[in-house]
Amino acid sequence: MVVNHQKDIISIKDLSKKDIDYILKVAEKMEPIARSKKRSTVLGGKMLGMLFYEPSTRTRISFETAMKRLGGSTIGFLEAGVSSATKGENLHDTAKIISEYADAIVIRHNMEGAARYVADSVDVPVINAGDGAGQHPTQTLLDLYTMKRIVGKTKDLHVSLVGDLKYGRTVHSLAYALAMFGVDMSFISPRELRMPKDVLHDLSKLGVSVEETENINSVLDKSDVLYVTRIQKERFPDPEEYSKIKDAYMIDLKLLKGTDLIVMHPLPRVNEIAYEVDNTPYGRYFEQAFYGVPVRMAILDLLIKNSEEI
Amino acid sequence: MKTPKELKVKPIRNGTVIDHITANKALNVIKILELPSEKSAVTIAMNVHSSKMGSKDIVKIEGRELKSGEVDKIALIAPNATINIVREYEIVDKSEVHLPDEIKNILECPNPNCITNTDEPVETRFSVIEKEPVILRCYHCERIMTKEDIEAQFKLF
Structure with missing residues (x-):
């Protein structure tokens, strides 16, 4: 980062509050370009290497859009099946080769720690676009940016995280980042899908107050943001149990009536938010998805420029 | 020097004595230290009485002086271990293990x-x-x- 000359963005834990504030500030400047109201060629002639070993729609397209909006272009592969991984080439060698062609690398991989490993193996900046159940820091940054843009702040908030808090990687990094900003949180999940102990351990070290409950109704009045995640059917051996839980965490207008909060979701949504919420002041998840572009533009601009200074 | 009757195992002439190992962890300790090697004889005492710890294990390595950095990793399973360097039956250096960062x-x-x-x-x-x-x-x-x-x-x- 320009602030402390970081080469890569691998985990939200690598960033300080100051770094995050700086990225969000640059993202604001990028917004008119992302909305096509201004043109930029700041990354003209630069190339972004995309190593997508796992399929991705929003993250991949948003990185491509971000790079192209800044005048750059992209190379790489969008699924492992078309890469030389099928011939047995290891991640190290593939990343090394792409790093010789590109000015920065974006990687999504099914193994946790893959992005950190690639970052240590190559000289160009590396951005983690999701490593297994591990980190997805650019999602966290766009989540924070959404709160900043819509609620108007990233401090003195109450954020409630709802759904699968055990396996959902976005909620782990988001909870950590919010704790860095001193945000109070409620965790609402079925007993089987509670926030993992190591995440709770980190949060307690950051000194924030966290409430865990199974009852969504009890948090609605105090929440500024309801961050909803998908509960996957596969997590429940008993289909009846799944359907009970699914209904208990269904977000619809009846539930939201009279509250003063916004609903966010990392998407894809299946059925945890009713369609009737979409076009109301509550439902902000499509706007949230758009904010991925200016935030990633800010990250690309900062990292690629940084690498030139070094 | 201690009198022979207090000693559970034979004293060594030159080498390293790792004392105050958490009881029953001596075999894990020698595994971490990649012992025994061809050059050094190793003696192990397990579950011996300790006034400080109740019971403890001891590992004696004849003919090899272990450096503290080399031994620190045993703090992973034996955090109270002490390292004694022995020359001509006398302890010439005593240190505790410190878990590295x-x-x-x-x-x-x-x-x-x-x-x-x-x-x-x-x-x-x-x-x-x-x-x-x-x-x-x-x-x-x-x-x-x-x-x-x-x-x-x-x-x-």
Whole structure:
């Protein structure tokens, strides 16, 4: 980062509050370009290497859009099946080769720690676009940016995280980042899908107050943001149990009536938010998805420029 | 020098005595230290009485002086161990083990989905985030490793 000359963005834990504030500030400047109201060629002639070993729609397209909006272009592969991984080439060698062609690398991989490993193996900046159940820091940054843009702040908030808090990687990094900003949180999940102990351990070290409950109704009045995640059917051996839980965490207008909060979701949504919420002041998840572009533009601009200074 | 009747095992002339090892962990300790080697004779005492610890294990390594950096990694399973360097039957240096801030290449990450558990040419690295009881964090996948996870790796039987 320009602030402390970081080469890569691998985990939200690598960033300080100051770094995050700086990225969000640059993202604001990028917004008119992302909305096509201004043109930029700041990354003209630069190339972004995309190593997508796992399929991705929003993250991949948003990185491509971000790079192209800044005048750059992209190379790489969008699924492992078309890469030389099928011939047995290891991640190290593939990343090394792409790093010789590109000015920065974006990687999504099914193994946790893959992005950190690639970052240590190559000289160009590396951005983690999701490593297994591990980190997805650019999602966290766009989540924070959404709160900043819509609620108007990233401090003195109450954020409630709802759904699968055990396996959902976005909620782990988001909870950590919010704790860095001193945000109070409620965790609402079925007993089987509670926030993992190591995440709770980190949060307690950051000194924030966290409430865990199974009852969504009890948090609605105090929440500024309801961050909803998908509960996957596969997590429940008993289909009846799944359907009970699914209904208990269904977000619809009846539930939201009279509250003063916004609903966010990392998407894809299946059925945890009713369609009737979409076009109301509550439902902000499509706007949230758009904010991925200016935030990633800010990250690309900062990292690629940084690498030139070094 | 102690009188022979107090000694459970024969004194060594030159080498290293690792004392105050947590009871029943001596075999794990020699595994971590990659002993025995061809050049050094090793004597082990297990579950012997200790006024300080109730019971403890002792490992004596004849003919080899272990440096403290070399031995620190045993603090993972024997945090109270002391290292005595012996020359001509006399203790010439005594030190305690200190858990280093980073543990490299000794442990495997317990997360099967960690990049270090693949064929990639990568070393394992853990940062020590708590010393007592020990908690480590994998540098790569960021998962937590507890004392139980560590002991499971050095399980011998």
